[in-house]
Amino acid sequence: MMTIYNCRYHVPRSFIQDGVNELVLFEEFGGNPTLVNFQTLRVGTACGIAYENKDMELSCQGRPISAIKFASFGDVQGTCGSYYKGTCAGQNDALSIIQNACVGKESCTVSASESTFCAADCTEDISKRLIVEAVC
Template structure:
C-alpha cells in the first residue's frame, strides 16, 4: 500500500511490476452475485474499490540470510515508499499418525494452522509429507472435520474415535488417523 506504479527489485532480483494505485471499478459491485442471464462486463465484480494487487511474493532465495537486504523501488506515479512493509513467513507442517481411542494435539508453535493438507481415518500409508489413503477409509470427510476443528487455531485437540470420524470396516485391523497440517 502507498505505492503508485512501478517495478521492484530485492538484492538485484526483479520481483515484478506493481500497480496498487490502479483501483478496480466500483460499478456493478453487489454483495450478492447472480451469474444467471445474459453476460455483461460488470456482472459479479469482486474487490470493488480495492487495489488490484496488494501482496507480492519474494522468494526466500532472493534474501540474504546474514546481513542487510536491499529493496529498490522504481516509482512511476509518485507513491510513498515509507508505507511499504515486509512480512516473513515460514511455511511448515505438523503431522500425526495415531491409532483410534487416543487424543492428539496439533500445534504450530504459536502460529495458526492454515490448512489441512492430508487427513485419513482407516489404514493410511506413508510418512509425514507423503501420506496416502489406504484400502480402508472412513465414509466421512476426515479433512473437512479437521479443517473445522483446527484451521485458524494455534493448536487443537482431537479425539480419534469412530464417533467423530465414522467407522470404516478395516477387517479387524486397528484404525488410525493420519493428518498433515500446514502452519
C-alpha cells in the same frame, strides 16, 4: 550444535546441518524401534498420528494452523509429506472434520474414534489411526 538428552538415539551426521537443528521424536508404547525412520520436512509442516480411541493434538508452536493438506482415519499409508489412503477409511470426510476443528487455531485436539469419523470398513486385524498433515 545439537544436544541430545537421551543417549539411545543416534542421528546420522549427514542429517546435521550447520547452525540450529531441530529433532522431533514421536515415541509410542508398544512400537517397534526397528521401524523408526528419519524424514526431512520443510519448516511449517506438522504431521500427527493418533491410534484409534486416542486424542491427537496438533500445534504450530504459537502460530496458527493455516491449512490441512491431508487427513484420514483408517489404515493410512506413506510418510509425512506423502501420505495416502489405504484400503479402508472412516465414512465421514476426515479432511473437512480436521479443517473445521483446526484451521485458524494455534492448536486443536481431535479424537481418533469411530464416533468422530464414523465406522471404518477395516477388517479386525487392521489397526485404525488418524493421520494428519497440517501447514503452519
